[in-house]
Amino acid sequence: MxxxxxxxxxxxxxxxxxxxxxxxxxxxxxxxxxxxxxxxxxxxxxxxxxxxxxxxxxxxxxxxxxxxxxxxxxxxxxxxxxxxxxxxxxxxxxxxxxxxxxxxxxxxxxxxxxxxxxxxxxxxxxxxxxxxxxxxxxxxxxxxxxxxxxxxxxxxxxxxxxxxxxxxxxxxxxxxxxxxxxxxxxxxxxxxxxxxxxxxxxxxxGQLLFCAEKDAMLEELGLFTGTAEQADSLLPEAVVGREASGYGGVRALVKRNLVPPTLELQRPTVEDVILFAVKGARQS
The missing domain is CATH 3.40.50.300 (P-loop containing nucleotide triphosphate hydrolases)
Known part of the structure; x- marks a missing residue:
């Protein structure tokens, strides 16, 4: 129940x-x-x-x-x-x-x-x-x-x-x-x-953007830090949200299964997911 x-x-x-x-x-x-x-x-x-x-x-x-x-x-x-x-x-x-x-x-x-x-x-x-x-x-x-x-x-x-x-x-x-x-x-x-x-x-x-099992969500997502050119090469549907990180760099929250396995990713925190979700919702 x-x-x-x-x-x-x-x-x-x-x-x-x-x-x-x-x-x-x-x-x-x-x-x-x-x-x-x-x-x-x-x-x-x-x-x-x-x-x-x-x-x-x-x-x-x-x-x-x-x-x-x-x-x-x-x-x-x-x-x-x-x-x-x-x-x-x-x-x-x-x-x-x-x-x-x-x-x-x-x-x-x-x-x-x-x-x-x-x-x-x-x-x-x-x-x-x-x-x-x-x-x-x-x-x-x-x-x-x-x-x-x-x-x-x-x-x-x-x-x-x-x-x-x-x-x-x-x-x-x-x-x-x-x-x-x-x-x-x-x-x-x-x-x-x-x-x-x-x-x-x-x-x-006033809208529920997501309700997800926490551990599964954090395993399915990854944090990418690199150049704007690297971020631009990713599939659009792979990128949950992105932001400039200074000196031409980019920080992005991505779906692990949609990016090349050679790309180095960090495990995000709940705070990372929420912040990128807000930015993505505002951009859309």
Whole structure:
């Protein structure tokens, strides 16, 4: 079963449109959602959580179709971390836990308090006194403490120092060791996504340019650095994107199976793929 599915989904807000969105996240996998600000990531998440309705198309969450009673029930199985803290500022962690225990049917107090200790969060301070990073860690602790099957994370590693980010990334890996647990994570920190994700979905101007298995994608593509004459000799369909690299040189992202095997290529990063995809989309 897929953890989530979007089938030909369209949504328009004013002059912005999320167009013909069509992708799925298999159960047990982690998908990184990438795109510039305004690309449609937040709209996608709002649609998935039922905070907005599509103009057309079908959304399925943990096997339940949007607009059905089953869909509303499925949201109990979703842990959510948004880029802005959504907890009341004037309460403390113990007061928040009492609220969450009354909210979720399968709330796990022992697990929640374990994360509070692990993240070294104070219990006697009001949440408004927390830093952005502390609020993010509190949201992650809550999302992981009610036996969710799907985590939806919007910039969940933002505001965290590198050591804590690494710890949080490992927590998400631990979460998906159970075969029916999945993660959809939106982030601008592409190095985190490269370490964590099985799939990368890239939104640009409201359109899904690609959704691909990360390791297969990075194996199929290569980075070429050479002269403009060498780049011009390549098949047009072999070049995903190119840029000048100074002194007449060219740097290009290419499809390995369409270039001569004698051409020396480097393995790209996720960041390389995204940057060249953006440049290619702007050029077209």
């Amino acid at each position: 897929n953890a989530l599915e979007f089938r030909k989904v369209n949504k328009t807000y004013g002059d912005f449109s999320l167009s013909d969105l069509d992708f799925a996240l298999p159960a047990g996998a982690i998908c990184g959602l990438v795109g510039e600000n305004g690309a449609g990531k937040t709209t996608l998440i709002r649609l998935l959580l039922g905070a907005a309705r599509p103009d057309s198309g079908q959304i399925t969450l943990l096997g339940a179709e949007a607009g059905t009673p089953e869909f509303a029930a499925a949201r109990e199985d979703v842990g959510v971390v948004l880029d802005e803290g959504c907890f009341p500022d004037l309460i403390t962690v113990p007061q928040l836990e009492r609220v969450l225990a009354d909210t979720y049917l399968r709330w796990d107090s022992h697990r929640f308090n374990g994360y509070i200790d692990r993240f070294r969060l104070p219990r006697n301070k009001r949440i408004r006194e927390f830093s952005r990073g502390m609020k993010m860690k509190l949201s992650i602790a809550a999302a992981l403490s009610h036996q969710a099957k799907l985590l939806v994370l919007d910039e969940a590693t933002a505001g965290l120092d590198p050591i804590v980010r690494d710890e949080v990334v490992e927590l998400f890996r631990e979460f998906t060791r159970e075969e029916d647990h999945s993660v959809l994570i939106s982030s601008h920190i592409l190095s985190d996504l490269e370490k964590l994700c099985d799939y990368i979905a890239f939104l640009h101007n």
